[in-house]
Amino acid sequence: MLIASMFTFAACGGSDNGDGGNGDAETIKIGAFGPLSGEVAAYGTAMTDSAKLAVEEINAAGGIDGKQIELFVYDTKADKAEAVNIYNRLRDQDEVVAIIGGTISGETLAVKELAIADNMPMLTPTATSADVTIGAPSIFRACFLDPYQGSAAAAFSVETLGAETVAVLYNSDDAYSEGIAEAYKAAVEAEGLEVVYYDAYTSEVRDFNTYLTQIQSAAPDIIFLPDYYNRIGLIATQMKDLGMEQIAVGVDGWDSVEIDYAEQVEGFFFVNHFAKDDPDPIVQNFIAAFQDAFDREPNALGALGYDAAYILAEAIKNAGSTDAQAIIDALADIEYTGVTGPIRFDDEGDAANKNIAIIKIVDGKHVLEEKISAK
Structure with a gap:
């Protein structure tokens, strides 16, 4: 088949x-x-x-x-x-x-x-x-939905991680990545945070050093990276090579990044649909x-x-x-x-009031950091 x-x-x-x-x-x-x-x-x-x-x-x-x-x-x-x-x-x-x-x-x-x-x-x-x-x-x-997880990631960045400045780097060729980036930016700005860097790459990019060097100069507290696991692994590797110490926050597209890039994403957080250590x-x-x-x-x-x-x-x-x-x-x-x-499902066919899990990557494993119950 x-x-x-x-x-x-x-x-x-x-x-x-x-x-x-x-x-x-x-x-x-x-x-x-x-x-x-x-x-x-x-x-x-x-x-x-x-x-x-x-x-x-x-x-x-x-x-x-x-x-x-x-x-x-x-x-x-x-x-x-x-x-x-x-x-x-x-x-x-x-x-x-x-x-x-x-x-x-x-x-x-x-x-x-x-x-x-x-x-x-x-x-x-x-x-x-x-x-x-x-x-x-x-x-x-x-x-x-994407706006929902973007807003949840923003709330976590502000309320739990205590960020005051953030950088956002996203994929302009992907509606998923771009949509979440926009939702995150709007949510953190509504909380009074300063977005010190906001830029996009294309799907063909494999060398992110130019973007990351600019982010390093802007010195944000948090870097928000809404993209899929394969590209996040490359970005995280190059962040480590540059000696960047900022915490990165991501989205459900990160799921499985720890398989090949556990060391590079150690201590990072991402929004997800469930947690493997949920009892x-x-x-x-x-x-x-x-x-x-x-x-x-x-x-x-x-x-x-x-x-x-x-x-x-x-x-x-x-x-x-x-x-x-x-x-x-x-x-x-x-x-x-x-x-x-x-x-x-609501009238639009979307899953209403879904819970959100915030995952921290620790020693290559998913650890439930926080569960956000939908209001």
């Missing part, structure tokens, strides 16, 4: 995603997609593996009203065009009744208009861009099951993928049908407590 996803799939016309051809089927077909290869493969792999784990558990417990879930998983390679091809395949050839995905915001936004036009029930576990659900009645989101039995049971199945630790995107699969299955069960609108209506009414906390 993953090999098949390497090829380009052509769209083959529409599908009503209703009971026609599915209501009497022996299985309930659900799709999932994300980057399983490339620079951010840790995200898509964690999300889809966790969705597989949840589906296996649901099927072992009897499935949905006696029907087994059949999960179709494909690799987008973090490419928007590939995401569109995969969406078309899931709809036209696999004839899924709903989709878990996308994993990152870019690929999710790439298929947004298709999902709206098809009235396809789509639950993204992890796409944090605010634009994902705007004007999209069939699309739901299990994670918190809640729901969290620890998920971690144990994931480790048993895949012989590695899950990350936050895995936790969200696991929750999303259970939420979607519960919605289909509550709908009593594989009709698209029935599933959408059931998702709108869902109330679920999972690994990442309580989840219910």
